Amino acid sequence: MKPTQKTPLLQRLMDNPWLLLVLGVVIPLLSYTLWGWIELYNVPPAQLP
Known part of the structure; x- marks a missing residue:
């Protein structure tokens, strides 16, 4: 019988669909907001007549 091995952290993160959903929404939101700012x-300031 094989000893139980701990699942790697990256695999646990990638197996969580809710975390992937949140990251897929938050990362573009933050990056496009920063880009807009x-x-x-x-x-440049507008030239008034």
Whole structure:
């Protein structure tokens, strides 16, 4: 009989569909929000007539 081995951490994370769902929503949300803030910061001020 084989001794029981502990499942590796990365495999446990990848086997959790809820964690993958949350990461798939949160990572793009944060990255696109940060990208938008950077773009707004780099927009030159409008020239008023």
